[in-house]
Amino acid sequence: MDRRTWPWHSGVMRRFCVVPLLLVLVEAAQKSDLGGDASAALINHSPMLIQRLQDLFHKGNSTDTILRIRTANSDEVKVIHVHQLLLTLQSDIFDGLLLNQSEVTLQEPAECAALFEKFIRYFYCGEISVNLNQAIPLHRLANKYHMTALQRGVTEYMKTHFSSESAQGHVVSWYHYALRMGDINLQESCLKFLAWNLSTIMSSNEWVTVSDKLMVSLLQRSDLVLQSELELFSAVEEWISKNKPDAPVIEKVLRSIRYPMISPSQLFQIQKESAVLASYHNSVQDLMFQAFQFHSASPLHFAKYFDVNCSMFVPRNYLSPSWGSQWIINNPARDDRSLTFQTQLGPSNHDTSKKMTWNALFSPRWLPVSLRPVYSESIPSSSQSNRLEEGKPRLVVTSAMSGMDFAGVTFQKTLLVGVKRQQSKVFVKHVYNVHQSTDEVFDFLLQADLQKRTSEYLIDNSLHLHIIIKPIYHSLIKAK
Template sequence: MERGHRLHPGRRWLTLLPWLLLTAHAAHKSDTGGDAATTLINHSSMVIQRLQELLQNGNASDSTLRIRTSNSDEVKVIHTHQLLLTLQSDVFEGLLGNKSAVTLQEPPECAILFEKFIRYFYCGEITLQLNQAIPLHRLASKYRVSALQKGVTDYMKTHLASESSQGHVVSWYHYAVGTGDETLQESCLKFLAWNLSTVMSSNEWVTVSDDLMISLLQRSDLVLQSELELFAAVEEWVNRNNPNVSIIEKVLRSIRYPMIPPSQLFQIQKQSALLMSHQHFVQDLLFQAFQFHSASPLHLAKYFEVNCSMFIPRNYLSSSWGSQWIINNPARDDRSLSFQTQLGPSNYDSSKKITWNALFSPRWLPVSLRPVYSESVSSGSQSNRLEEGRPRLVVTSAMSGLDFAGVTFQKTVLVGVRRQQGKVFVKHVYSVHQSTDEVSDFLVHADLQKRTSEYLIDNSLHLHIIVKPIYHSIIKAK
């Protein structure tokens, strides 16, 4: 401090604040040693209230932030306290230095939240709404407030299924790509893939970027009614966004035409303006699709490479590929379900069905943990061990002796959660292949005993089991 400069009493108190907090913490630790009558007197909420009053009234402020936005003459002035800003942000430390005032240029969506952002420095908490997540995350990133940045990221990852009028997951994905946040990016991408039918019918669909569209279309874990539904949504997206020809070619060639029945293929060839205008991009794929439907997959595999994405079904919700299963009071007892699926997506196999049996157990125990019913083991002990079990789901074919040469079956289980307005969204996806009957790690962290469990909707477990054939190449015919 310069000689002759008298520190304002409020500033002197703020300068001593870290020392006071450390001293109080040390005193508390020493006071709690060895005295059974020791108690904690906690007035931290009062301290936080006084700090907020400092911001609200501008008492003893030693720095001024002037917030401006482009294309506007309006200036927002906030009287602050340099100590509290620099404790959490080295950017503010560099900006303020020996200055008493600094002008900051912010976009309108950030400027309107700047006072809320500064309030966080005084109380360590902040209220968030969906439309505020990106601007607050941008402010936390710009001024390197790491705790707030992480908090907003966690909020975004846990509120993907929250209700919003215009949608928010697509914009969060694009923001995550721009900031290089790969964790948030992957969380958004999974949510969009697992709830694509809902996204395609929302206002968000037309805001999907070219890169995001291509990324989605390349995935086999898309959850939707049918491939025809996807084609119709892609056509709408192209008509609304008018992408360049190279993008149109990429998205059209990403549609899995063999997964569309022949009658519907004929229909879109005659009725789709997009396909009629650009059919030359996919003529070979359409021809391949009709070949696929005209012969057995086993015969087709002798001449064509069938172990590729074009012949892999996505997670279709239609009854041909699985069954919805709503289990009421899932913690009560074991349940079973039988359902049928089509042998394959080929029209050649459309009349052939496979029957599947599903068994759900809420408290299955491995053999090593199962109770031994004997006189030496009390019934209470046996009951306690049963409570140690975890949910189990087994899906097996009820038809033995069938020849499945050249094909295996992937079993996928979707677990739904509910958000506002009664809509059910997929939050958890489990997949196993034919060689395994039990779904690995199924609801391993779920507590089905609690009605408030995130896995339950009105005390019911909402599942959708999908069984899809995966073709494999065999010895080629000469």
């Protein structure tokens, strides 16, 4: 999640070493000269060339072009002396701007102008340092001047630093930036991180910066990870109170809350105490009434009259004990482990007292029968050891009550894998979904090296998992 989520140290600097086009051409020419001669060798003085190019930039020797950087509503002009060849070789935009010109004036936003000299230095050495506050302006500059490699590098930096610690938060602003830029890949990465770590986001300073469009996008998702639907309603109410969006937005947001996932006693409470709900009661009255009906009858009977195949009746990834269990596996590279836990049969008040028992099995190096070693004197122990190393982590979740009649409901098993960052916060790095027809979680931690104590998947040499059981209702008889 690769390192895809959960806060890293604030102020951490990430360096991208992207070899400039000039060095790529030089190295390619050198390697082609070697041919197939076994006695040939490559003498590489690229670092020396990079150092000399950096000195050329800092000292300004033999410059032939002047860049003047201006910002709106400011008389300040930043002057940078450059070598046209190095800029035009790597950017077709600069190639066009500097055609038959030795001086050009560029208009840049203040945050981009402040980093423009750092940006130009990249043309000379192919290396740049980035922190959280600099990611957007550097990405904008790379995009504007068609520096594709740098743009990819900054995008990758953003994806691996979603969970880095920052005072005001940054993932929401990165999403809004990606939306403006039309960067679908970055948008989806931001949305996934926000959805999988929503409880943390809702309790941070970022929550009030969420735009109307982002809020609607988040509430439409079933993969939100949070304590309960009631927690989500409370956070949405706070967002509405502080941001005061237009009435159509408020109505759409309130209608995206999954009221059947809230218990009757809690529904009565928010009806009585919520100022937002009081103001927009008519907008959600039908949903509230339907939720109370859902809780008053068995799901099977309810499904005869209402369509339960819609998002309103699909649980999200709730972390409360009624829906699953946390599982911390110490020294996960050693032995097989097992866990038994209980969940409620379903979200309906009709089923909350009914419990389901589940068994989970974790194996760090599971092998199919066909690949398991045969321990005998005829097979060297080294060969047996190599076979064991071919195994992969495996997780199986099965019901201990398979003989019961579960007409009208199937169970989706969701597994969260967490990693820790600053201030002991644990963030979701991977989410795996397994439906009733399958017990085993496929592709489980295929890229994780659990043998290494320094593995990013381990927290103090332990694997942090959370298993969630989600009952999914379906109609046996067409709703009238």
